[in-house]
Amino acid sequence: MSANISQLDHLNPEQRAAVTAIDGPVLVLAGAGSGKTRVITHKIGWLLDECQVPPERVAAVTFTNKAAREMKERVGKLIPAERAKRLVVCTFHTLGLRILREEYRALGLKRGFSIFDAEDSRNLIRELLKGDNRDAQDVIDVVQWRISGWKSARVGAEAAVLVAENNQELMAARIYAQYERHLLAYNAVDFDDLIVKPVQLFDEDAEARERWQNRFRYLLVDEYQDTNGAQYELLRQLAGVRAAFTVVGDDDQSIYAWRGAQPENLANLQRDYPGLKVVKLEQNFRSTSRILRVANALIANNPHLFDKRLWSRKGEGDSIRIVPCKEGFGEAEQVVARILQHKMEQGGSWSDYAILYRGNHQAKPFEKMLRERNIPYHISGGQSFFDRAEVKDVIAYLRLLANPDDDAAFLRIINVPRREVGATTLEKLGGYARERNIGLYSACLEFGLHHVLPARTATRLEEFAVWMGKLGEEAEHSDEPVAIARRLVEEVGYMDWLEETARDPKAFERRRDNIEELFSWMGNIAKRADNDIGLTGILNHMSLMDMLDRSGDDPGDTVALMTLHAAKGLEFDHVYLVGMEEELLPHRNNLEGEGLEEERRLFYVGITRAQQTLTLTYARKRRRYGEDLDCTPSRFLEELPEDDLHWSGRTPEDPEKKKETGRARVAGLRSLLAPET
Numbered sequence: 001m002s003a004n005i006s007q008l009d010h011l012n013p014e015q016r017a018a019v020t021a022i023d024g025p026v027l028v029l030a031g032a033g034s035g036k037t038r039v040i041t042h043k044i045g046w047l048l049d050e051c052q053v054p055p056e057r058v059a060a061v062t063f064t065n066k067a068a069r070e071m072k073e074r075v076g077k078l079i080p081a082e083r084a085k086r087l088v089v090c091t092f093h094t095l096g097l098r099i100l101r102e103e104y105r106a107l108g109l110k111r112g113f114s115i116f117d118a119e120d121s122r123n124l125i126r127e128l129l130k131g132d133n134r135d136a137q138d139v140i141d142v143v144q145w146r147i148s149g150w151k152s153a154r155v156g157a158e159a160a161v162l163v164a165e166n167n168q169e170l171m172a173a174r175i176y177a178q179y180e181r182h183l184l185a186y187n188a189v190d191f192d193d194l195i196v197k198p199v200q201l202f203d204e205d206a207e208a209r210e211r212w213q214n215r216f217r218y219l220l221v222d223e224y225q226d227t228n229g230a231q232y233e234l235l236r237q238l239a240g241v242r243a244a245f246t247v248v249g250d251d252d253q254s255i256y257a258w259r260g261a262q263p264e265n266l267a268n269l270q271r272d273y274p275g276l277k278v279v280k281l282e283q284n285f286r287s288t289s290r291i292l293r294v295a296n297a298l299i300a301n302n303p304h305l306f307d308k309r310l311w312s313r314k315g316e317g318d319s320i321r322i323v324p325c326k327e328g329f330g331e332a333e334q335v336v337a338r339i340l341q342h343k344m345e346q347g348g349s350w351s352d353y354a355i356l357y358r359g360n361h362q363a364k365p366f367e368k369m370l371r372e373r374n375i376p377y378h379i380s381g382g383q384s385f386f387d388r389a390e391v392k393d394v395i396a397y398l399r400l401l402a403n404p405d406d407d408a409a410f411l412r413i414i415n416v417p418r419r420e421v422g423a424t425t426l427e428k429l430g431g432y433a434r435e436r437n438i439g440l441y442s443a444c445l446e447f448g449l450h451h452v453l454p455a456r457t458a459t460r461l462e463e464f465a466v467w468m469g470k471l472g473e474e475a476e477h478s479d480e481p482v483a484i485a486r487r488l489v490e491e492v493g494y495m496d497w498l499e500e501t502a503r504d505p506k507a508f509e510r511r512r513d514n515i516e517e518l519f520s521w522m523g524n525i526a527k528r529a530d531n532d533i534g535l536t537g538i539l540n541h542m543s544l545m546d547m548l549d550r551s552g553d554d555p556g557d558t559v560a561l562m563t564l565h566a567a568k569g570l571e572f573d574h575v576y577l578v579g580m581e582e583e584l585l586p587h588r589n590n591l592e593g594e595g596l597e598e599e600r601r602l603f604y605v606g607i608t609r610a611q612q613t614l615t616l617t618y619a620r621k622r623r624r625y626g627e628d629l630d631c632t633p634s635r636f637l638e639e640l641p642e643d644d645l646h647w648s649g650r651t652p653e654d655p656e657k658k659k660e661t662g663r664a665r666v667a668g669l670r671s672l673l674a675p676e677t
């Protein structure tokens, strides 16, 4: 079969071994750019073509929805698109949601359950903490992080009380228990639940577990190093005794410890699956030798679970450029000027260039400069479209339509547009609902409310709820969710309200356009879905478009701006890694121990995105908190082999030249890691 032969033709022998091993568990453990993701796409092709596995029986888990889309496209080139469409290629969260959609009843959920995003969870935690008079931002942050950490480690609310190590954790554990009760009452789940609930179900219900084990004959996981405890458990449960799976990962690229990712899961695999076949890939197909040498030298400063050494046949390549800049805007100016010049000299496309940074707040000056020079660009992540107030309002209305128990949605929209429902009314309504153990929306429909609220207010709430109820019923039976959404916005007078409250006509127009865009998003999602997914399906889909890939579809020929986290798995000809300063990279919260190691891995991820050239920039001064603060170049720069670097504007006797000791150490390492080309 020529198709198969050509599939294997574009793989090296190690990749081929990983692709054709289908009888037992396989771990591909390899450095950046060594073709791990390619192993997954080609293996899918192999399973479908050579092994005759029906596409819907193959599940491939990727890290972002964007990666999932790309993978489907790539597989579509290897097998007929019609078959590729039936594959299950998605993130862990979407896979969890798929399971929940069929099994929600067993978990105490009702139809149309809502998915709380991070902000919804935060608001709920804030409310719960108010009772304790402890609703300061940082307390909320800690509690949210703690709860999420417990969930990903599969520690329930009751167990959390037992494992809590100090008063603060004990408080968080108490809030955790209330938080869970509230979610259940709202008929809602949070992001962590999308994984934890299926795991809980499979733990308790062997029949359900077997059903899902039979559903998927083969599982593949990309970026495996970033799975957390609960995700690993889900994989184990789904794989069952057949253990037909392939996971690929790189411990040096583990960058989500703060979200509960456990690179130990790599080692755990070996423990849990003694028959595990481990494949190592050492040839890098992405970058020049210099880029790899620099990456290898950097990461050698971290302790390693497994040793890897990357080499490439892409030639030496240019030196790594280091560009010191006077201050932040100067940095942006330099980077944009260099991109412009480089593109003029070399031709090529805007999409060959990427500007990467540690945090979203760093994007501003680059955006400004790119706009000034008329260079097309797009930003992944950051303040996303779906986080805009007007978009959130309309989505909250739709959520309430689909799930009348969603109190968070109710609270968001009850006064938008103004319905003169004040804090006192809401408190009384809340008290009434709590006593009867019903949601706020349902409480509005109860006659008893007339005894606790002034007649006018009670009637207004009742009318609102009756209207929502009718529309909700229509929505349930409608196959045109977008039309329902349009009607809702119209009948509620939302646009008029926007116009009244907007700062100026321009602001109003922008918001109106955003709502139009939301409608077209909804239309696209419905169109792209395999079957009629209805309003609930669309809402679910939207809530899973996470921070990393909410920017939407194909950005076209544009310069990419994104965080190092969002850049994982991607590649660009020319990478500009900016803000190489202490407190930015490494981040000021991560200057020691394991935190510092994670920052180093993040830098490693950044370096290894580059195919041909890599430019590192830093500013000597930066404006922060309204003041010009002095900055120190990142300590990581000292860990790079001096001979592979080219410092812009540096003369030999430059006082900034790095200390001899640091260089000697790095030179020693370099000779150890010399590429085998």
Ligand SMILES: Nc1ncnc2c1ncn2[C@@H]1O[C@H](COP(=O)(O)OP(=O)(O)OP(=O)(O)O)[C@@H](O)[C@H]1O
Residues within 6 Å of the ligand: 010, 011, 012, 015, 030, 031, 032, 033, 034, 035, 036, 037, 038, 039, 250, 253, 285, 286, 568, 569, 570, 571, 608
């Ligand atoms: N055998 C091969 N021959 C030629 N090119 C290859 C081969 N394998 C992979 N590539 C190419 O090398 C680049 C890196 O591959 P891929 O993205 O699969 O690496 P990866 O290991 O997943 O990287 P990362 O760790 O960054 O996710 C891609 O452009 C890919 O198409």
Ligand SMILES: [Mg+2]
Residues within 6 Å of the ligand: 036, 037, 038, 222, 569
């Ligand atoms: Mg990859």
